[in-house]
Amino acid sequence: MRRNYGKKKARARPSGDLLKLLATRPRAVALAALHVSESMLLELEASELLSAAEIRGLLKDASTTLRNAADQVDNRSCLIASEIVESMRENFKRNKT
Template sequence: MAKKKVRARPSSDLLKLLATRPRAVALAALHVSESVLLELEASELLSAAEIRGLLKDASMTLRNAAEQADNRSCLVASEIVDSMRENFKRNKT
């Protein structure tokens, strides 16, 4: 039987940092996500076309959320994901 991994809770210092630096958190998440996608392609777990499809789906989900909740942040996030997709397409063709 496999042993379950126990995830440690973030420290209070980390939680305070996350709360006071939302732009930095978003930027870190963006770069980590992009790195994961590049690694998935490099290790041939996903093709470039599959990654572009994943980014397109994410963008559409954000765009739909923006329309339903009139949420400007979701719309901007959708535009960022679209930009990532375009850059990925440009660099892979």
């Protein structure tokens, strides 16, 4: 896999078709984001950029932030997202110990 950390590419704006897809398929968008995030965390660990403990800490911080947001705005989606992130943290902990 080729990596280019030196230069940043200009980001292309999403096409109208992509924006329509994102708007009509929120569950698919969330699932894609979840899998990409998990893959990135595994790659960060495999490339030794982050330790397993650092990744667990990152996931714990994310879960706590989401839970606090849910308490402040009474947002059930934030609470469920917090539970999903906490589950990822527990699975990561279980698989790495």
